[in-house]
Amino acid sequence: MNEVALIFGMFVATFSVRYLLFAVAGRVHFPPWLNTALGFVPPTVLTAIVAPAVLMPEGELWPSPANPWLLAALVAVVVALVRRDLLTTILVGMAAFMLLRFGLGL
């Protein structure tokens, strides 16, 4: 594998996607409904990444109370709903995961 070509290709694929709309900003205006739609983007995209990661951590659907990824994720959701503080959520969620997976050996 040519690493220079790989990194250059990935740079182009990443930067062009990030820059395209910034480059033309000011000439393109979005209708109000599109702005409303874009407000839904971050939470839906992030959820679409998290849901398979915790419900199918090893490739197969695993909706069980013995699934440490799912249990720790639910702990994190509850902590985030109560505290709404990112660092607390990360620390408690990671502690729950480590305890379930390595402490209890789930």
Next chain:
Amino acid sequence: MSTTEFPMSVARRQAFLAGAKATIPLIVGAIPFGILFGTLAEPSGLSALGALAMSLIVFAGASQFIALGLLSAGAALPVIIATTLVVNLRHMLYAANLVPRIRHLPQRWRIPMAFGLTDETFAAVSSHYLQQEDDKALHWFYLGSFLAMYSNWVFCTALGVGLGKMFPDMTRWGLDFAMSVTFIGMVVPYLRSTPMWTAVIVSGAMAIATAGMPHKLGLMVAALCGIATGLSLQLLKRRTSAEQANSGVDKSEEAAQ
């Protein structure tokens, strides 16, 4: 001239530092990933120098991990690059979201800002933008967030490359969960309305249903389904409340008559 510039430079420095500070919780979540990426690079077939160059030049966590997975599976170069493009499409949605905020800036600002448009900086910056409607130094806040995230990402990659040589079994420590828990902490503050709850639940369910789709395309399908549901409910809600307001006016007019 210097008397007018001095308070401006203070405002810029404060915004820059505030941006870096607001990104710290997200950086904490990214630390295990940077280390993990560096650790996994050599076993996956990417040299130590290649791993560092990728973090410095590409700067896209999810794509970098997927690239390692594809490299170790023996995928061809065009497949890895096309996958990177697909995985990064969500950044175009982030960029669209930020366009009203960067419209007034010259290209010399837009280029580094685009390069630094990660999930984490977008999250930090967009929640800051929600609070600050009109602030001339907002791009300095963005720059602070980006550079804090960037330097940490490169540093952690280097650390991981070093640790990978010392502890070859580090990848079994369950650090993959750190990304999930970070994203959960980022999503929950958005959950303040029925359309948002519904959008997130639909997106999560669709992501499970489409997990078998190639090249992580299911992620885009799931997000689009969630967005469409949320948007429909939001527009419906707006229309209903507008109708209720109108009927309220009608009733008060009737009462007056």
